[in-house]
Amino acid sequence: MTEVAIRELSPEDFEAQERELREVWRTPSGWRYWTSVNNTQIGLWYGAAAFTFMLFAGLLALLVRVQLAVPENDFLSADVFNQAFTLHGTVMMFLFAVPIFEAVAIYLLPSMLGARELPFPRLSAFGFWSFAIGGVFVCGSIFFGAAPNTGWFMYPPLATDKEYSGIGADIWLLGLSFIEVASIAAAVELIVGIMKCRAPGMRINMMPLFAWYLLIVAGMILFAFPPLIAGDILFEMERMFDWPFFDAERGGDPLLWQHLFWIFGHPEVYIIFLPAIAIMAMIVPTFAQRPIVGYSWIVLAAVGTGFLSFGLWVHHMFTTGLPQISLAFFSAASEAVAIPTGVQIFVFIATLLAGRVIFSVPMLFGAGGLAIFVIGGLTGVMVALVPFDWQAHDTYFVVAHLHYVLIGGMLFPVVAGIYYYYPLIDARRLSDRLGKIAFWLMFTGFNVAFFPMHLSGLRGMPRRVFTYPAEIGWDWFNLVSTVGAFIFAAGVAVVVIDVVRPKHRQPKQEMNPWNAGTLEWISEPEEAWGVRSIPIIKSRYPIWDQPGLLEDIKAGRYYLPDAQDGARETLVTSVLDARPVQCLRVGGTSILTMVAACSLGGVFVALTFHWWIATLVCALLTLAAIITWLWTGTAEIPRSDMRDIGLGKTLPLYNSGPQSVGWWGMFITMAGDSTAYASLMFGYFFYWTIHDDFTAGHSGPGIAWPLLAVVLFVLAWLVMLLARRANAADHPGPMRAALMVSAFLTVGGCMAGLAGPHLNPMDPTTHVYPAIVWVVAIWTVVHGAVAIIMQLYCLARSVAGRMSARHDMDLQNVVLYWHFFVITAITSFGVLGLFPAVR
Amino acid sequence: MRLLPKEVESLWTLFTAPTIWAAHFLACYAAVAIYCEKAGAEDFTFAELRLALVLITILALAGIVLSAWLAWRQWGFGSGDPPHHAPTREDRLLFQGFATLLLSGLSFVAVLFVAVPLVVIEACQP
Known part of the structure; x- marks a missing residue:
């Protein structure tokens, strides 16, 4: 980290900054207090x-x-x-x-x-x-x-x-x-x-x-x-x-x-x-x-x-x-x-x-x-x-x-x-x-x-x-x-x-009463902005080892001392050395999160009591809430490309692919999702180990339909790669066409995937073999359905002018989802189709 | 052609040795679980399976030693002592090297622990 001259602010500028920050990070009052998303609340x-x-x-x-x-x-x-x-x-x-x-x-x-x-x-x-x-x-x-x-x-x-x-x-x-x-x-x-x-x-x-x-x-x-x-x-x-x-x-x-x-x-x-x-x-x-x-x-x-x-x-x-x-x-x-x-x-x-x-x-x-x-x-x-x-x-x-x-x-x-x-x-x-x-x-x-x-x-x-x-x-x-x-x-x-117990008679004390050395003690209980300005860290115990740190942070002498566009912002830095790479705009107060959680809760409660129609209604509500949340609150194209974060540094406001936090969020979510999938497959092979013949003479899904599903899903994935390439080359027309073709192929893949167990009638209540085949097929097809929703979402974003060659976070994340999905699809239908024949 | 990989700068090298431990553990568990459930169906004996797993254990230990050596190199062959807390790239590298070396040691011991049953237990259900 190179040293930079710390500049002094005039008292007016300083107060203007504090006003901006306070307004942007303000905790809503009244019943809206509960719509707050600030980490302290x-x-x-x-x-x-x-x-x-x-x-x-x-x-x-x-x-x-x-x-x-x-x-x-x-x-x-x-x-x-x-x-x-x-x-x-x-x-x-x-x-x-x-x-x-x-x-x-x-x-x-x-x-x-x-x-x-x-x-x-x-x-x-x-x-x-x-x-x-x-x-x-x-x-x-x-x-x-x-x-x-x-x-x-x-x-x-x-x-x-x-x-x-x-x-x-x-x-x-x-x-x-x-x-x-x-x-x-x-x-x-x-x-x-x-x-x-x-x-x-x-x-x-x-x-x-x-x-x-x-x-x-x-x-x-x-x-x-x-x-x-x-x-x-x-x-x-x-x-x-x-x-x-x-x-x-x-x-x-x-x-x-x-x-x-x-x-x-x-x-x-x-x-x-x-x-x-x-x-x-x-x-x-x-x-x-x-x-x-x-x-x-x-x-x-x-x-x-x-x-x-x-x-x-x-x-x-x-x-x-x-x-x-x-x-x-x-x-x-x-x-x-x-x-x-x-x-x-x-x-x-x-x-x-x-x-x-x-x-x-x-x-x-x-x-x-x-x-x-x-x-x-x-x-x-x-x-x-x-x-x-x-x-x-x-x-x-x-x-x-x-x-x-x-x-x-x-x-x-x-x-x-x-x-x-x-x-x-x-x-x-x-x-x-x-x-x-x-x-x-x-x-x-x-x-x-x-x-x-x-x-x-x-x-x-x-x-x-x-x-x-x-x-x-x-x-x-x-x-x-x-x-x-x-x-x-x-x-x-x-x-x-x-x-x-009420403590209003007890006087308020200085910050950091235990004389701790770590950074959490810089936060001020009265302010919602977290840190007044984002410091440069040079020690494991910065409060002990960096003299004047607290005063400099409070005086706004470090990064991001203001809130220019009225957006909540924080810094993104590199994994190993924490070099600043992006100024990230994060979501503010919203009721959408509560709506999404309540409707998803409705799905689970309705399922408990077998109220199928209520389940369906709540599921659709959840989907609508999540899509509204994504549409209005994520991958927003900033008005200007760069942002002056102070101390003579300017950073991009928009990143996509592995540079962006959204891509990492998708990657980590899918790692968890893959673990759940692996557990289901563990179940499949578990039943194979404990029985001499794990099909117990029941008909399987056959070879043709599962393999057709594999082919269609792999084609759909390849077309997604083409869509990404077309978008990078700034050809929105071919990109949209590719998205549509891929969505059709995915529909076909899902239908072929279900056709196997459906047409070779497999009754999941008779034995565990048809049951586990159905579960694996349904898991994969549900992921296919989510993939289709994502493709249509990207299509809509592109048509609405919210996605372009430079601003392609949505498409990048969806292609990442597809990498995981295509592995799932190949494994699922490959195993369901071929394993009973080769074992 | 170089025998050993160049130094890479990544967070993930920290996890090499424990990942080898996990793979070794899974291999031992899965092999034995399947063999014991399907006993009689295969055309090799339990003793042969144990021998194969012992070989896998040696491979795993070799992998961990390699990871330890790379970590030792990253730690400058012990040239600097911890705490490696300076705000510099060098200290960050030394810290990574030292922590990776420690984890390699733990993983080595843990693989040995898991290998002990292979030596002393001669059947699925003695």
Whole structure:
């Protein structure tokens, strides 16, 4: 980065700039407040909603503990008990643990990276509303006695039994699928934000560790959540239409669900744990008042854990009768993951030893949490050993283990984060006295509640029993656990009181009360613009090492100190060295995100109750809302090509292809989509491995129709490449013709794809083979239909003059979609047509 | 012709060694899972399958060593010590080299861990 002369502004110019910025980033008032898309609001709402869900799930846990306090208790009926523990687990995992990290990330990341906003603020808003609607839907079910009641991992055949599980399983499957959409949206937002929107000069060796962790976690979401979505599709098809994916009598296998669930479920534990430890990686240096010791080692730990966590899923399935050598692979990987996990703890200890430690409430929660987590980690090493797991599986030992890991590794660090970051929200600190009381209540309560569960588990108490006989020797452990649970809950209540108590009599404090070194502390709670001007970063701890930084930022002496065209803007920089490459205009306040989320929510709710017409209407509404959103808010052609961003630098306002954030968004979304597809194909081959003849004598789709589909889709893809070339050469006529030809070919491909299973009549309810063939064909054809919508969209953009040779972002992104789609189509119809013949 | 690739500037080199670990893990798991389900259908024995997987393990370890060597080169063969926090391209490169080297080490150990069952378990269901 070359040094440039910093110019001084006249007071009038300075105030004019501030007025502009304030107007552009203004938070709407009245009911329109809820249409805001600014990261500070979305982050706060997200966090508040997740925290509310947590309190609700905590109350359910207290009900569970009351029921188990004494033997042969009848406080709850068996059915309500089943609903309570299922909802407790589900809500804690899906509505608190994962979303709270999205909330913290959306709130903190822009200022931490020195950006005004993340690249897709409306996507964040859409994600939040999807999450809120889905969450209320899932939680509300218990008030109608309709909550899921088969445990948070929904094992078939119990959960596919309609008589037992009622509508609860559908609420779980559809409600959570909807929330997974929100998580994947957040992942796209975070990856592109961290890679492309850092402040100039913030090279990857200088990124805050929080950003490193979040980058890895977002990548993990992309590969962990889609298998669950694929599993949800199979599960819902079985429940709605009786397609026998998990029904052993008709060739299905309940184990496939366990695989798909845990391919999601185990990485999820680390998706929950890593962001919490990321908060610790920000807190520890502040209270040691020195840079972290072993920055690269933390990167090693984050990346290493991210990868290894995908090789652990079968350790939840040690008792399902898989070959022992398979179990041993997963046992080995489960032991290996302890290495990077341990590295992080040692890095924190080393940093504290090397610095001068300031004891404070955040450190108390952080240290207490790590102590608890270490115990959970050690019992984890125990249950990762197959023979021990055979004894402990499905007992309270596992319940104790998972709560030690999750509460120590996630809840305590999050509370530490609340105490640490609260001044960013309100410019005031939370109470030290209440914080200490809360900590000691939570810490002792937690251990009193959960430590005895190791012992009751070793004495054979199974999970999920609603009561137990008196003479079996579990009574004291359970009574103690219940007492501990209430002490713990009292601690949580103190935290809640501390957060919500009125603080207007408390004076506002200076920014950065803990004297932290990282950039998130430059943000001003009173202003919505994020940073007054985007600084040039030269250190991992810029506030410590760059004297005058704060004053220069506030005086607007850096990049983008104004808002010339009345647009919200932030900088796009290069991945490795953070050189500025583009001035990005991001979406502003809009109600479209809420409309899109509500109508998509309508689709899922209507599906639950089998209201087909309402489903269709909501789906069309969703499509209309999304297309309006894209048409009015994306790929806009700027009035001028370049923008003076200050300090003598001028940047383009429009980029397309790999240069643009939209292209990256599409790439990352499709990576997730491909993972879901790969999971479906895993299902296809899974059925092949478990049967001698996986077609069981049923007719297949034949060879001709699937291969015709492959040919048509490949032709359609080639014509799309021609369309892109014609557009680059500024020949709009041939480009439009190519788009139309390609759309026709795609229609043909879709019809040929469905013709195979339709004309060789394959009835998906008779056996799993026709069912899995239909699912793969339908998945591919639905993607073909989306491809057609995209082609027509590009056509319309071109006709409307919103796309040209220079401004070709739409077409570039659609061609990228086609690259992924053509691979899907070749694999799907190639396998469906040829595999039964060659196997 | 050069034996080793030139230095590339990319974020993705960081992930080479863990990706090799993942591929090796998947190969071991898939091969064994399919063999044990289809036992008897193939015309090779479990011992031969284990031998093949051990060879794959050696290949994977070799790949990781290569990635480690490239990382070591990028780290200037250990010429500078961390923390590599200066705002320069050189320090960014050194940081990438060092972090990649660490990840190669972890991946090497993790591949060895996963290979242990191949050595000691002689049948699908002993």
